[in-house]
Amino acid sequence: MECFSNTNIYPFRVFPPKQLSEIEFAPITIFYGGNGSGKSTLLNAIAEKLRLERSAMFNKTPYVEDYLACCKYEMVHGANRAPSGSRIITSDDVFHFLLDVRAINEGVDFRRDEVFEEYAAWTRIKMQPLRSMDDYDRFSTQLEAKRSSMGEYTMRRIPKELDGKSNGESAFSYFTQKIVERALYLLDEPENSLSATLQKELARFIEDSARFYKCQFVISTHSPFLLAMKDAVIYDLDRVPVTVRPWTELANVRAYYDFFKEHAEKF
Template identity: 50%
Template sequence: MTVYLDRFSFTSPVDEDNFLSNDDRLKATCYSTVYPFMLFTHRELEELQFEPVTFLYGGNGSGKTTILNVIAERLKIQRGTYFNKSNFFDDYVNCCEQRTKNWSFSIQKDSRIITSDDVFDYMLDVRCVNEKVDSRREDMFEEYIDTKYSTFQMKSLEDYEKLKKNNSIKRSTFSKYVKGNLMRNIREQSNGESAFWFFTENIKENALYLLDEPENSLSAGMQLKLVKFIEDSARFFNCQFIIATHSPFLLSIKESKIYDLDRTPIAVKKWTELENVRNYFEFFKAHEEEF
């Protein structure tokens, strides 16, 4: 199994103090926040070391998404949707350092960060396509009815294509005609199936992928399919994953490393030790007899 990003170093308390005390903007202007400065230093996060599959676990505001965005910007890997930067975000990124292995332009080019916004935008695109399919289907219904019960005589070679279309309609049922002339109706896939398809289409071999809560829009069954896909991609196709998640299904991936961002200092934990997973366990344990 492959590791491209071996470790990532964040700003130390000393580096942060030096930057913030010497930055001219802070002397001249009143800023309400210096985010992402000061977010991790009090929790003693200075470095993360990565495995082929590494998880960032924590509650809202723990910094999971910020870590992914900082890494993505530092490595200059591609992203689909824009994210809101603070005034000091780029300065913070420049203070960080990374250690990579087997890193090349092709790996950088193919690597990417995939966020919930990317998946939601894709599903909105699917909905838009479906609406256009529905509109075209209605047009084709009228076209089918008008042609099916009309007479047509070819008068010149210019009418040849119209003749072919006329004969095609007369030989077909309405449903067969529509299916043969419209693109596949993507609505046949649920939102969860579309979301899962998005991951399988956008994750290729030989690259680093940062996934921000990929379980969103996925049912339990689809999450298990995603687990298998991630495991196979890491084991057989030289992919490395850094994943921010709450999902017990994803966190259960074998041989992965899990950072618990709810702890100070931030610590490596087993998935069965995480509070969110324990809550699930205790809930089902309390209802065990009902199963």
């Protein structure tokens, strides 16, 4: 992918000072850098240029279309578009999913309280005889309440909660649900909401998806667990010029290393 600029407005001004004009993509390509380094700008430019699916709305600045018109890309094997199902997954997508899960579960909680009260009312009332078919629904519901425990009665009347997972577990499941075989995925800081353990799990999932299921990933991250993925090609956007570097030389990873080395005797 090549980007050219002769102006000083966003997003044209972001990459020329970094001397970044071309990127060669691997099965797993990572954009590393601090806040303001252009990781998300680059990821969104690729997503828009390739017309990838996205869930959260993308707020385009006035000159994005002009910028994209200056960007070029080449695909291997004669392809002229990204594989079906390819998409960008942003932190907003995951955040909105977590809010949806919470809303559903809060709705379940509200309905559960209603059913508890309904059960208590039916079990307090003396059974009335079935006089006509008009009484059938009332009669069968009350009979069921009398014959069931509160838990059994309730479980038949409310939807299940979405697994009762933590935010991190729900976020991890979002990635595993959205990522299928033979597609391109752009992931914008996927470590957000994930514990260290789940970041390691996500790294393994991405490695396996690239190796065994022919997926390709372009990821913006500063998570050491994701940066350490096998055979990942890492572009350090904090360097001028932008260069490909091993994960062990990156400033964020070195900071972790130095910290733990300093406190090694405490482990």
